[in-house]
Amino acid sequence: MRISPDMTFDVIIIGAGVVGLAIGQKLARRDRKLAVLEKHDSFGQETSSRNSEVIHAGIYYPGDFLKSRLCVEGNRLLYSWCREHNVPHAGMGKLIVATTEEEASSLEAIRSTAEQNGVPGLELLGKKQLLSIEPEVSALAALLSPTTGIIDSHRLMQSLLLAAEDEGALMSCRAKVTAIRFDGAGYELEINNGKYRIKAKTVINSAGLHADQIAALAGIDIDARGYRLKPCKGNYFSASPAPRLRRLVYPVPMKNNVGLGIHATLDLTGRVRFGPDSRYLDKEEILCLTNSQNGNGLPRESALNLYKVDEGHKEAFGNAIRKYLPGFDTAALHPDMSGIRPKVQGPGDPVMDFIIREEESYGYPGFINLIGIESPGLTACLAIARHIEDNFIKDGK
Template sequence: MTERIECVVIGAGVVGLAVARQLALKGREVVILEREDRFGTGISSRNSEVVHGGMYYATGSLKARLCVEGNPELYAFCEAHGVDHRRCGKFIVATRPGQVETLEKVLARGLANGVPGLRMITGAQAVAAEPRLTCLAALQSPSTGIVDTHGLMKALLADAEDHGATLVLRSPVLGGAADPEGVRMEVGGPEPLAILASEVYNCAGLGARKVARGIRGVRADALPPVFLAKGNYYALSGPAPFSRLVYPVPEAAGLGVHLTLDLGGQARFGPDVEWVEEENYDVALSRADAFYAEIRRYWPGLPDGALQPAYAGIRPKLQGPGDAEARDFVIQRAADHDVPGLVNLLGIESPGLTACIALAGHVLGV
């Protein structure tokens, strides 16, 4: 027997939950299918938990627009729903003369993107604010902050459920096919079932391309390749040296080994970029060796042996190793892949957390 459902969201990470919430707020019938035994176990639980400002992304891109729009929307949601967060601010620092020009380019891009309060300060001004810091100049971003990602997802889910959405765990989508009435899907798990959905929102994160490929009718050439960029994080033993986030100038495929804080004040460093073929979340102590030299460019006082393995995350990148050109979020509809009712969200990496509420609104035309 096939169960008919109006809207199915695949994936209960932060983006899937934000999309489900927005659908529920519109009065739609919503079922969220999550393959794991709890929500938010993938990308959403393995990141820096940073609320980004939006200065890194190409002007006019979805990443830039949705990050700048999503930043205040996320803070407002957290305030309204009691989600722990802190607008601690961030310094992006130049430690070598050639990097000051890079900072100026980031500033120009950020201003073009509409990032509020962004300004260049001298090295002396930065050190006056953060005495343990060493730099020639810094870009100050007051809108950057940190958020309890689990608390955010819990609040998004609660709001969605309060408006009628249903979360079904241990329900992997095994395959599907285009149908004149929507999208047919085979769902596995302890209680397998067949679903006919009028609308399907594929928010499966690292598995989004695989899910899309498993739906018959989707043109294979419509799906861009996805590359897995593993990022390793290391915790600092001892008190945090800074009161705000500190980032080096951005690098290819990432933002450099930066210092972030959790809401308890614990400092951690990362992520680096390690290209992998499959999911693997082991963090080798040996990889920390390369972190010390990078961190000491802006914090010379980092003690030997102070970094301990913390966790790793994997970003689904649409740019591969050696490709310096950043790729934008990809949101595909029927015109892109030939399956009416199916929306694929591909390459949703940073700043997906910051942009989640704005991204949900964009997907649903709100």
Template structure:
């Protein structure tokens, strides 16, 4: 085995060893930036040749305001803190941050009742200026949208998260940090005085390591000796895009009311900072961790997913919803019909294909979806085991929370 790399540009042994971050997505880069700001030497590892290749570069671009999350949960606290930090960051770097607002639209008495819960959560979480809309007021905000009632969150925003990731990476390198890209992490060995991370076939001696590996958060954490649970189940989220001449059908974000019995939100309409409007996503089980296309199959990934006991229990519990999602995946007309509930003027002819994303959903062995952000401590290694939405919104706040509570002495 080659000698451990002292990481060129950093101090060698002892207290001069850097802190390593596994994962060059939004959260990993935000953690590295935060550590660099606190004076730590930092090295970021990623198997991809550039930053934000997976979830961080395939998300909706929405800056969530905090409507949905139980008050006091880590999601709620870090989302609200993250909104302010992200807005400041975008202003500092000249990045677009557009508060286009969001309406959450109810179509049944049951959904209207659930709006009451969301409105109370918004109040408890400190989401500003949220108000209830009747059908007439909804038409004033969104002339083409129809529903029995809605909540309007005018401060919900959109950004370009790829640009945010690049700016974070720029700050890391400007502070003397190093990005080791195109170098998969294959071993993590904690010890009494630090941790050895093998990346790209080379061992690196580090003081500490932080795992922010997204789609691979479970497998990378297990390299460091963490428990198998929760495991990551990959779901492909498929999108369509409105034809450019039909982008004016919506002014802001149009969302359904979440169903607490169903693990995913459902199809919604999402304007992007470039003026395009995406419709989706659905949620179908991906046949590979990086299964962005239907034909993407990795037998090893699929075998692991099917072997996890929680997968079988999840399927038994939600098979009807799964068939509904699959129908929308296979039928453009069915997909359009879901969106047309909110925008009746929309038809299947208005939809163009758009790139899909893959969501890393943490699942315990009992088949329960892990809802909140989850961190584990393994001596000199800290692992972010679950970072669902609003992780992108919360990335700077997650970084502050992680470094302040888990890495007090980086």
């Protein structure tokens, strides 16, 4: 079956990133008409394919955050999904390395928060123990997290889509939601500037970097609700020749958790990549991102420029890396790729949680917003899907 104009659905999910697809897979049922709408030619063309592909353990977030609970649960669910659906992954573990006395003394607090969050198997290592398992890494102490790993995010998304389609879900690409109207009983979604319209009782806004704009289309005051996103870019550089690492290596995180610091990740082929750094987009870049969504005439190239790796950051990367890999030569760094975090937390703000809300009390029953689904959204995708089913899908449809 294909989507045709004026069809009515039980559930429409806007956005076929890893989160939208995970929700689609979870909610798809033979007796429920469900569709996932995606504006690009294929799924996962935005943040879900521009990240570190790390299966996080749930170490850093405060215990009362959804980020923490859904990451710990998502980690477990993701490993078992990978095994069941043959999604390539590797659970090689991660080291958080302390290179100053101050950082070393903060490792105990990081471990304690993580253990309260339910992260299993953490181990504090001294300098010698660290050298015995990662000879190229130099640090005073480290925290080993054995349940951190990596995943092939493209194959994950493919498996989620197949599972959703197996249960009768439809996915429609090149279907950009351009207007949303609530008539008191349900929602009418205009696709591609009025090319066609479809209706739905439940709408799930999983539009990543554009989730605030989708909420605004429905009539929600995104400033009053605290939904306006502050996009924050992260660059990656690959290393060749690369240090020999068996595990992911992270510095002790920055105080405000804007990012996790310039860390070393491995991909499933063993390639070493460093990043991401963090820089909030400036006004002009945000305008470009918004216009690329609203189709206000900016050329595609200018949207792509947003993702261009800034080579000027190379020296800063080299300096950050040498703190834990002392012999590292900056000349080994090559621009790789970048991603943009859909942050609710602005510059200087305290760390913010995922926002996952059904907007009934605000006058929009059945409209479910997912805002600020930055890291660890990939890890948490299956737990987010379960959270939505358990909390917001009330009438069985």
